[in-house]
Amino acid sequence: PPNPAQQWEARYFSAMCDLLSGNLAAAQTSLDDVKQWQAAHLAKDQSTQNGASAATSMLQYRIDSAVADAATDPAAKKRAADQAVAVLTDLVKRRPDLQAIIFQQLMPRLGPDVDLKTLDPLLLQGFIARADEQRRRPENEAVDLPVLQRGVDAAREMLRRGSAVDPGLR
Numbered sequence: 001p002p003n004p005a006q007q008w009e010a011r012y013f014s015a016m017c018d019l020l021s022g023n024l025a026a027a028q029t030s031l032d033d034v035k036q037w038q039a040a041h042l043a044k045d046q047s048t049q050n051g052a053s054a055a056t057s058m059l060q061y062r063i064d065s066a067v068a069d070a071a072t073d074p075a076a077k078k079r080a081a082d083q084a085v086a087v088l089t090d091l092v093k094r095r096p097d098l099q100a101i102i103f104q105q106l107m108p109r110l111g112p113d114v115d116l117k118t119l120d121p122l123l124l125q126g127f128i129a130r131a132d133e134q135r136r137r138p139e140n141e142a143v144d145l146p147v148l149q150r151g152v153d154a155a156r157e158m159l160r161r162g163s164a165v166d167p168g169l170r
Contacts, residue, residue, distance in 0.1 A: 011030070015033075016059060019062060024067055024070065027059075034056060038053075038056070057090070060087050064083045065109065081109065085109060088102050089122050100129070112150075116150075117157060124157055127154035134148050135148070
């Protein structure tokens with residue numbers, strides 16, 4: 001018989017298949033079942049639980065993003081997109097080791113015209129990280145100047161907020 005890790009993977013990837021087939025309601029139901037199952041049956045050690053929790057958070061982000069993309073009502077689209085961003089923001093707070101992967105998913109979702117003054121400091125940090133990637137490019141590669149500028153603007157916003165920003169993010 002399959003061990004608990006294999007059972008978790010089967011449940012998780014069943015939810016992923018629901019998402020990829022476009023059945024968003026079934027994907028959400030399957031993901032809710034995965035979370036409930038993992039709490040009851042998956043190994044209780046921190047490493048296993050952290051890994052499963054990160055994976056389910058990423059799947060929740062993908063479901064919320066798909067809901068936003070499919071929504072025709074602007075208010076519903078915004079709610080779902082905001083929820084998707086909130087899921088990843090929470091994940092980066094819980095798992096800073098996944099920051100690069102999370103920011104790679106998150107930053108395009110924010111859009112080029114997002115008001116930096118309204119963003120969580122973690123999201124500002126994402127703009128700064130993207131700009132730093134541009135700064136580190138080899139001299140023979142083109143640099144994306146708008147990305148650099150957004151990073152500088154995000155850094156200025158972090159400085160403007162001063163003590164309101166967690167010192168670990170400055």
